[in-house]
Amino acid sequence: MQKPRHMLEILLVCSLAAVPLFPSQRPPAEAAKTAEEVLQQAIIIDTHADTPQMMLDEDYDLAQPDSPFMVSIPKMRQGHLGAEFLSIWVQVGWPKQDLIHRALDLIDVVYEQVGRHSDLLGLATTADEIVRLHLQGKFAILLGIEGGHIIQDDLRALDIYYRLGVRYMTLTHTANTEWADSSGDKPKWNGLTDFGKQVVERMNRLGMMVDISHVSDKTFYDTLAVSKAPVIASHSSCRALCDVPRNMTDDMIRALAKNGGVMDINFYSGFLSQAYADAYKKIEKQVETEVAAARARYAQQGKRLPYFEEAKIEQRVTKDLPVPSYTAIADHIDHAVQVGGVEHVGLGSDFDGIDSAPKGMEDVSRLPDLVRELARRGYSEQDLKKILGGNLLRVMRQVEGVSRDMRSAK
Numbered sequence: 001m002q003k004p005r006h007m008l009e010i011l012l013v014c015s016l017a018a019v020p021l022f023p024s025q026r027p028p029a030e031a032a033k034t035a036e037e038v039l040q041q042a043i044i045i046d047t048h049a050d051t052p053q054m055m056l057d058e059d060y061d062l063a064q065p066d067s068p069f070m071v072s073i074p075k076m077r078q079g080h081l082g083a084e085f086l087s088i089w090v091q092v093g094w095p096k097q098d099l100i101h102r103a104l105d106l107i108d109v110v111y112e113q114v115g116r117h118s119d120l121l122g123l124a125t126t127a128d129e130i131v132r133l134h135l136q137g138k139f140a141i142l143l144g145i146e147g148g149h150i151i152q153d154d155l156r157a158l159d160i161y162y163r164l165g166v167r168y169m170t171l172t173h174t175a176n177t178e179w180a181d182s183s184g185d186k187p188k189w190n191g192l193t194d195f196g197k198q199v200v201e202r203m204n205r206l207g208m209m210v211d212i213s214h215v216s217d218k219t220f221y222d223t224l225a226v227s228k229a230p231v232i233a234s235h236s237s238c239r240a241l242c243d244v245p246r247n248m249t250d251d252m253i254r255a256l257a258k259n260g261g262v263m264d265i266n267f268y269s270g271f272l273s274q275a276y277a278d279a280y281k282k283i284e285k286q287v288e289t290e291v292a293a294a295r296a297r298y299a300q301q302g303k304r305l306p307y308f309e310e311a312k313i314e315q316r317v318t319k320d321l322p323v324p325s326y327t328a329i330a331d332h333i334d335h336a337v338q339v340g341g342v343e344h345v346g347l348g349s350d351f352d353g354i355d356s357a358p359k360g361m362e363d364v365s366r367l368p369d370l371v372r373e374l375a376r377r378g379y380s381e382q383d384l385k386k387i388l389g390g391n392l393l394r395v396m397r398q399v400e401g402v403s404r405d406m407r408s409a410k
């Protein structure tokens, strides 16, 4: 981003963090040209989408032309997407003995989709493979585990997930694991336990990115103290702009930058907008009650409530909440850049895992509008390429390098 030129601008930067930093910094025609050039050249990487749930439970084919979901091949094409990390997420309430089974089913459907559409998709497991697939005109598909509970407290599960192509894991989801505290739960372990530290060490050795989205603040700092490689937040936004425990404080953003990592901004309305988060809090109980009732109805038939059905209930109950504009994503990017630096920010939409996306960013096809907005705000072509995917490629390469060093040292 260009430096502020006037004292007045510097004051604005310091005092109005939630307001676009340099409105109309670039004239519209020039901004449009910059955006088009970046869209042609950048490898846009989204580090989090929960679409595999839909593939498994709704028999969803990614090539479906009239997809009701946020990620599809036609939408990725329209959105100029280069790579998507598909989340292997298993709900925290899932029967513990079936967690790995469910994760394998989710990985399997991703493989099946990649195989079925091999002319358009390719599975990537390294930064170089993302670049190679992009040069071949294909979309790179990557795998990330969401929730450390899914290893069932067994380090060997990590090894197997790695062999299957999984390249990141969030240490927790919304509940504490047996070895790490979550931001969605009451502290139990004061961060990471000794076994939790072994998990991080094993991930470093394997070359699997350690993902701190969803963890408690203490787990975050413990992880940074232990990890030998830069870490990522695959889908986390800024707490200074929207005060929820899932978002990162400025101090955390600075610490992540010092670690060399990257935070990928989450597009969920309730993580972007304080007004939305506050309004949601007021109806949270109603959402919980309705979801619990639906769960009970399914349980009576011996079934589990699919995520898509849960999202529909959420969408119905939250329909009158004040949905922010997609420019709120750019506000969070501005803030993260201002606090941590342009080398440490990326995109982690959380598409198909959120029941409310901002207006104008309803699905992955809308990404070019975010690029145009950022170009309008004055980011250079080089900085835009970093934010859109370059930073993640850098971190991935560093993680691969640390793994090589650790494996060869022994």
Ligand SMILES: [Zn+2]
Residues within 6 Å of the ligand: 048, 049, 050, 087, 089, 146, 350, 353
């Ligand atoms: Zn997710």
Ligand SMILES: [Zn+2]
Residues within 6 Å of the ligand: 146, 213, 214, 235, 353
């Ligand atoms: Zn998540």
